[in-house]
Amino acid sequence: MSTATLVETEQPVEVETLPVAPQKVSWFKHAMPTVAFLGRRLLSAAIVLLGATFIVFMALSYALDFLEDLRLSTDPNVELLIAQRIELLNLDTPPFIRYFQWLGGVLTGNFGEGWNQFRGQGVLSMLAARIPSTIQLVLAATIGAILFGVLVGIVSALRQYTRFDYGVTFMSFVLFSLPSFWVAVLLKTWGAIGFNAFLNNPQFSVPVLILVPLLLGGLWSAIVGGTRRSRWITFAIATLATLIAMLLFAFTGWLQNPTLGPAGITVLGLGVAMALVGLMVGFNKPRPEFNPDLPASAVGSASDSAGITESLDSDGADVAARVGRFGGLRGWISANRALCAAVSTVLAIALLYIPFQFAFFTAGLARVLLLALATVVLGVLIGWLWGGFDRRLSMRIAGLTALGTFFFLFVDRVLQMWQFYGSLSQVAGRPISTIGSQTPGVRTSAAVAALGTPFWVTTLDSFTHVILPTIALVLISFASYTRYTRASMLEVMNQDYIRTARAKGLPERVVTVRHAFRNALIPLATIIPLDFAGLLGGAVITEQIFGWSGMGNLFITSIRAQEINMIMGYFLLIGTMLVIGTIVVDFIYALVDPRIRVNA
DSSP states (O other): OOOOOOOOOOOOOOOOOOOOOOOOOOHHHHHHHHHHHHHHHHHHHHHHHHHHHHHHHHHHHHHOOTTHHHHTOOOTTHHHHHHHHHHHHTTTSOHHHHHHHHHHHHHTTOOOBBSSTTBTOBHHHHHHHHHHHHHHHHHHHHHHHHHHHHHHHHHHHHTTTSHHHHHHHHHHHHHHHSOHHHHHHHIIIIIIIIHHHHHHSOOOOHHHHHHHHHHHHHHHHHHHOOSHHHHHHHHHHHHHHHHHHHHHHHHHTTTTSOOOHHHHHHHHHHHHHHHHHHHHTOOOOOOOOBOTTSOHHHHHHHHHHHTOOOOBOTTSOBOOOBOOOOOHHHHHHHHOHHHHHHHHHHHHHHHTHHHHHHHHTTOOHHHHHHHHHHHHHHHHHHHHHHOOSOHHHHHHHHHHHHHHHHHHHHHHHHHTTHHHHHHSTTTTTOOSOSSSSSOTTTTTOHHHHTTSOOHHHHHHHHHHHHHHHHHHHHHHHHHHHHHHHHHHHHHHHTSHHHHHHHHTTOOHHHIIIIIIIHHHHHHHHHHHHHHHHGGGGOOHHHHHHHTOOSHHHHHHHHHHHTOHHHHHHHHHHHHHHHHHHHHHHHHHHHHHOTTOOOOO
């Protein structure tokens, strides 16, 4: 009897492996390289500030003669006065020891007090009182110089070796070489005294009516460029428009009572919308409309009939649903949703002109900021409703358009007080001021108090005082930003990747804005943050000429009065801001240039 034998053979066993979930990196570990980098930079900055303040303190201690006035005095108690001065300033202690005494006070929050012209006044209180005035003066000038300088520098680089480029180069060198005090004096003579006299009888002479339109026409013709025919057309349109505007200003009395109104706000807002769309998106021809609800079976037939096989949205993702090409208005709207969103935003704000006036009636700064935020939200919402292939871009453009239009709405409300402001006895029909940061007596006058809120009058008063110093600073700083931007843009435009982008058939706007402009900003990233950091240093010469009580004026006064504590406080503040500016530069590099990372 045979028996069956069970033989076990080894068979390969397939083991199903489960995917291993990636380990989550905690926020702390992810941020550690940046924190370590920031810590090293702050430590090195503290060492630099320590060494710099030591050098400055020692230099001041040996350069300033705190007993000079007493040595020349004929007072019979001069010996007693000298002894009191030595005790007050601790002059019998070596400067090396006095520095560490000053440093110990700074570390405990005691920056000292003035002993001469600022006797009894704390350094921190004096700096805190002057900083807002300096920011009001220099911030607008710096932002204006950066914006206009960068814009003109880019246009000059794109129009290389043209008449516009030569003209910008010539004017840049002229403005860069002009003494600031001479520019300030000319502005006081012609921009304040001459303009105030002109407002009493705002009539343009025949030579002015001829020269100004011709100059502006030539300027716009050079900026727009193009063929000879297009340049002549631009010249003719710009010249005629300028002449008509000057005649309207003269015969309607607009300069004596300037307001924008709904029509002016709409026109200016549409200009902002066109500029943003032309810069960020461009004006497109009609194209197929995206339809996400289209069935998959209909996609092939629709795309085949339209001759379309593949397209990409702005983020590079495949667009799977397309329908045939639409002509006329529907196709144009489909291709220009960002423009439609921007225009709709301007029209919506213009329609809300009357409600805005009621909201502005008793407004202060806080309400104005809230209204600006609400306007931006309205623009973003309109951009979201328009949608399109890139809804985020439409929202971004509409929001920026809303902010620009609200700015003109705010300017219109301020200008509504122009006639009232000029009729005040303190102003006496001369609104453009030549000295100081405000007109004495305006903010406390009974006529202003009767308005209910002095915000609009005080804003206009501040504007009439800051406009001339701002222009003076812009004219001088504008030249350097123009030259930096032009040189950086020309270097970038000659790179291989720019030629590759053009060879791929990208529009010149896309090549300039998305590829060249961002890389051209890398050298400017070193200059702009440091200029902003130097804002608190003030404009010494400009403040002296226009009688502006800012940080620059405080520094000069402290030097003359030998206020060593005030000088050291000023230097420590400016040094700290500059050190912070250098750290900000590193982070801006990482933001602008993807090849750079802030790492330990």
